[in-house]
Amino acid sequence: MRILVIEDERQLAGHITRALARRGHCLATHFNGEDGLKAALAESPDLILLDLNLPGLDGLSVLGRLREEKSAARVLILTARSEVEHRIKGLQAGADDYLGKPFSMDELVARVEALGRRGITSTPSDWLKVADLQMDVRHRRVARAGKPIALSPREFDVLQVLMQEPGRPFSRTELCERVWQRDHEYDTRTVEIFITRLRKKVDSTFTPALIQTLRGVGYTIRIGE
Numbered sequence: 001m002r003i004l005v006i007e008d009e010r011q012l013a014g015h016i017t018r019a020l021a022r023r024g025h026c027l028a029t030h031f032n033g034e035d036g037l038k039a040a041l042a043e044s045p046d047l048i049l050l051d052l053n054l055p056g057l058d059g060l061s062v063l064g065r066l067r068e069e070k071s072a073a074r075v076l077i078l079t080a081r082s083e084v085e086h087r088i089k090g091l092q093a094g095a096d097d098y099l100g101k102p103f104s105m106d107e108l109v110a111r112v113e114a115l116g117r118r119g120i121t122s123t124p125s126d127w128l129k130v131a132d133l134q135m136d137v138r139h140r141r142v143a144r145a146g147k148p149i150a151l152s153p154r155e156f157d158v159l160q161v162l163m164q165e166p167g168r169p170f171s172r173t174e175l176c177e178r179v180w181q182r183d184h185e186y187d188t189r190t191v192e193i194f195i196t197r198l199r200k201k202v203d204s205t206f207t208p209a210l211i212q213t214l215r216g217v218g219y220t221i222r223i224g225e
């Protein structure tokens with residue numbers, strides 16, 4: 001994978017770069033938000049490791065600009081474990097996953113490689129359809145009532161899991177495991193944020209609402225009764 005690291009702590013950036021280069025990834029590093037954003041837009045990396053607390057243009061602003069520019073890069077945000085609000089804001093702003101500092105390099109490598117897998121492993125069909133919502137799995141495009149909807153990579157993955165089995169309930173834990181391939185430290189808040197983001201894009205300006213909350217169970221996609 002082509003990975004861009006935007007992290008102002010040079011020592012940490014060096015550790016990250018070495019750990020990922022050893023796994024065969026291709027790395028570039030920037031130590032501030034402005035340069036990182038410029039490189040992200042010019043070079044279209046597969047994945048961006050983005051520190052939130054950066055001098056100058058901060059990580060959240062970089063993320064906002066990337067999503068405005070419809071960057072297809074997956075974004076893993078790095079933030080101190082205590083900064084829960086930052087992490088939530090980052091996910092709301094379009095990040096695909098987060099990693100709390102301090103983290104081990106093994107944890108980083110595992111998280112990066114989980115994000116690198118192209119979404120869901122088995123694709124029974126190239127086209128998925130629920131009511132007037134259509135997904136072109138191969139080209140990773142979504143449209144509702146013929147109108148294209150821009151989704152971040154992880155939003156797409158969550159929607160794909162739901163659309164592969166319309167009407168089947170998914171618990172937050174199962175969604176988390178299916179999309180983030182994470183069987184520890186899963187976090188229901190992350191899933192809730194992604195469902196909120198998806199609803200805003202898929203359901204807020206269309207009827208009927210397709211993403212349903214099943215109280216005490218989780219979520220499903222179907223035409224509501």
Ligand code: CA
Binds near residue numbers: 007008009051052054
């Ligand atoms: Ca920092």
